[in-house]
Amino acid sequence: MAARVLRRHPGRTLLTVLGLAIGVGAFIAMVSFAEGARRSVVRQFETLGTNLLRVRPGSRARAEGVRPAMPLSDADVRLLRREATTLALVVPVARRTLAVTTEAGRVHRTRVDGTEPDYARIAGLRFAAGGMFDATDLGTSNRVCVLGVTVARALFGERDPLGERVRIGPALPARVVGVVAAQGRTTTGSDLDDFVLVPRTTFALFLGATEGYSSLEVRPRSAALFEAARHELTTLLRRSHGLGPAEPDDFTLWSPEDTIRAAEETSRILGALLAAIAAISLLVGGIGIMNIQLVSVSERTHEIGIRAAIGGSPAQILRQFLAEALLLALVGATAGVLLGVGSSWIVAHAMQWPPSVSWRVVALSAGFGTVVGVLFGYVPARRAARLDPIVALRRE
Amino acid sequence: MREPAPRSYRAPSTALVPAVELRGLVKTYDEGELSVPVLRGIDLCIEPGEFVSLRGPSGSGKSTLLNILGCLDRPTAGRYVLGGTDVSALTREEQAWVRLHHIGFVFQSFHLLPDATAAENVVLPLFYAGVRRAERERRARELLERVGLAHRFDHVPSRLSGGERQRVAIARALACRPRLLLADEPTGALDSRTGASILELLLDLHRRERLTIVLVTHDPGVAEAASRRIFMRDGRIEDDARA
Numbered sequence: 001m002a003a004r005v006l007r008r009h010p011g012r013t014l015l016t017v018l019g020l021a022i023g024v025g026a027f028i029a030m031v032s033f034a035e036g037a038r039r040s041v042v043r044q045f046e047t048l049g050t051n052l053l054r055v056r057p058g059s060r061a062r063a064e065g066v067r068p069a070m071p072l073s074d075a076d077v078r079l080l081r082r083e084a085t086t087l088a089l090v091v092p093v094a095r096r097t098l099a100v101t102t103e104a105g106r107v108h109r110t111r112v113d114g115t116e117p118d119y120a121r122i123a124g125l126r127f128a129a130g131g132m133f134d135a136t137d138l139g140t141s142n143r144v145c146v147l148g149v150t151v152a153r154a155l156f157g158e159r160d161p162l163g164e165r166v167r168i169g170p171a172l173p174a175r176v177v178g179v180v181a182a183q184g185r186t187t188t189g190s191d192l193d194d195f196v197l198v199p200r201t202t203f204a205l206f207l208g209a210t211e212g213y214s215s216l217e218v219r220p221r222s223a224a225l226f227e228a229a230r231h232e233l234t235t236l237l238r239r240s241h242g243l244g245p246a247e248p249d250d251f252t253l254w255s256p257e258d259t260i261r262a263a264e265e266t267s268r269i270l271g272a273l274l275a276a277i278a279a280i281s282l283l284v285g286g287i288g289i290m291n292i293q294l295v296s297v298s299e300r301t302h303e304i305g306i307r308a309a310i311g312g313s314p315a316q317i318l319r320q321f322l323a324e325a326l327l328l329a330l331v332g333a334t335a336g337v338l339l340g341v342g343s344s345w346i347v348a349h350a351m352q353w354p355p356s357v358s359w360r361v362v363a364l365s366a367g368f369g370t371v372v373g374v375l376f377g378y379v380p381a382r383r384a385a386r387l388d389p390i391v392a393l394r395r396e
Numbered sequence: 397m398r399e400p401a402p403r404s405y406r407a408p409s410t411a412l413v414p415a416v417e418l419r420g421l422v423k424t425y426d427e428g429e430l431s432v433p434v435l436r437g438i439d440l441c442i443e444p445g446e447f448v449s450l451r452g453p454s455g456s457g458k459s460t461l462l463n464i465l466g467c468l469d470r471p472t473a474g475r476y477v478l479g480g481t482d483v484s485a486l487t488r489e490e491q492a493w494v495r496l497h498h499i500g501f502v503f504q505s506f507h508l509l510p511d512a513t514a515a516e517n518v519v520l521p522l523f524y525a526g527v528r529r530a531e532r533e534r535r536a537r538e539l540l541e542r543v544g545l546a547h548r549f550d551h552v553p554s555r556l557s558g559g560e561r562q563r564v565a566i567a568r569a570l571a572c573r574p575r576l577l578l579a580d581e582p583t584g585a586l587d588s589r590t591g592a593s594i595l596e597l598l599l600d601l602h603r604r605e606r607l608t609i610v611l612v613t614h615d616p617g618v619a620e621a622a623s624r625r626i627f628m629r630d631g632r633i634e635d636d637a638r639a
Contacts, residue, residue, distance in 0.1 A: 008511060302507075305507075306507045306508075307524075308492065309466075309468060309495065309501055310496070310501060310520060310521050310524070310568065310569075311492055311493070311495040311497070311499075311521050311524050311525070312492065312520075313489050313492035314489060314492065315489060316492075316524055390463055390468050393503075393507060
């Protein structure tokens with residue numbers, strides 16, 4: 001019976017349902033978006049390995065009187081390797097952005113890193129073809145390079161680049177010895193496969209000296225020693241740079257851990273904020289149900305009068321209007337679930353996020369939507385039940 | 397929603413228990429400071445199977461009396477005993493129960509649900525009484541047949557003539573087998589020929605099923621048909637005549 005009454009005004013019913021559906025859908029979508037973004041960041045940095053520390057030159061503090069950053073030098077690397085007890089690997093990386101050219105004349109501008117063979121281990125590189133240059137290459141400044149897949153594709157298309165020659169910058173002709181398997185994109189969309197690796201010594205010889213290294217990639221001996229490693233690294237670098245006790249660090253430590261933590265914090269706040277906004281729209285949807293049911297009760301006063309006069313009890317009339325509100329809420333909640341899950345899936349797909357619609361959230365929002373609908377349906381239903389049949393019958 | 401009727405209520409009324417018994421019934425409406433008396437002390441006893449017509453000028457209190465008889469309203473003072481049970485001070489829920497199970501209403505303007513078919517209108521009381529769908533369907537056929545409208549089963553009220561609508565309303569009033577049928581100007585909205593046939597139907601129900609009927613009317617001709625004629629004026633019974 002409730003269904004038929006709602007079919008009497010299909011347009012109005014649709015709008016009411018839509019209000020609640022958008023509320024429920026928005027709630028699911030918002031929570032899922034925040035969760036998807038978080039997981040995407042976490043996944044990206046977890047592949048880097050959480051057991052990693054990166055040192056960059058320059059201070060985080062921008063205070064007056066801080067002296068210019070001291071570059072990260074070979075002396076720093078030597079000191080760390082000689083004295084550190086908690087560090088397994090210390091790998092320097094020198095970086096420039098240069099054009100890379102094939103013999104056929106194809107050009108691609110990319111980031112060129114001069115580093116050591118251990119970089120492959122510390123960055124967890126997997127190779128699609130060939131492998132990392134080795135200690136001999138490093139020792140004799142061999143003119144060899146490793147390409148990220150973006151560079152390989154840009155320069156060689158589908159052709160196998162192994163053994164091919166490229167010119168890096170103006171002065172370094174090098175042979176391709178390896179291609180690193182695809183790593184994808186960061187959350188912000190930058191390409192993780194757009195790079196060229198050459199031995200640090202080759203870099204220094206042919207691509208000119210940069211002012212120190214752009215970063216040191218450091219792996220502690222074990223995850224348990226992470227905090228100890230962070231502390232020792234700081235102490236040794238401060239000593240190496242001759243910093244007095246009052247002076248701030250002139251370098252910055254970063255680890256994927258930091259980013260994950262920041263991302264989790266951000267997405268937690270974002271998620272709560274979005275959920276709050278969505279909850280408000282859910283409430284608005286509930287008010288929509290109340291509004292439409294109030295209109296319905298006043299329009300159907302005469303009908304209610306008839307039902308009451310022939311013996312429909314106040315409780316039965318209350319139940320009838322509650323059933324209508326419940327039906328509206330259920331249809332709205334169902335549509336909202338489809339809307340929310342659908343849009344979350346589309347966004348996750350488009351952003352290449354891991355799927356993150358949790359059934360707990362779906363159940364929560366659908367349940368909340370239904371409860372809101374029925375609660376707001378109660379006021380009009382009670383008004384219907386309290387109508388005096390004599391008065392109601394007189395209204396046409 | 398199922399409400400089994402207490403057996404005591406269902407007991408067939410014998411001639412010893414009046415169908416309706418009113419003692420010193422008073423009804424006043426409060427209009428701000430003023431209280432307006434509408435019924436000024438009604439004493440009335442209606443035996444089971446009586447057909448009573450109620451006449452009187454506008455404002456004489458006959459509609460108010462009918463509302464109280466129908467448990468749609470409560471008296472300000474006095475007692476109303478229906479089939480041996482005092483129903484003067486029931487709650488709204490209890491009033492609804494009594495209306496559903498013991499009283500049938502027929503109105504001047506029919507008061508049918510416009511979106512429901514004749515059959516659905518007829519069995520609406522059975523829906524509230526918790527009767528199952530299959531049984532409701534069976535009863536709808538039986539009742540529509542009784543009022544001569546078996547062929548209008550699936551028609552909505554807008555596709556029925558005035559007389560047919562009133563027959564549907566009468567069928568609905570009979571759905572729960574009430575002991576008392578209250579009719580408020582049942583022929584008032586009909587032309588005289590159709591009105592006469594509706595009156596004939598009511599008389600037939602009264603004769604064949606010993607239904608107690610109270611009928612409010614302006615029409616002396618209609619009132620003539622009743623076995624007992626009551627005339628009201630200024631909230632009092634002025635004349636009470638048995639044929």
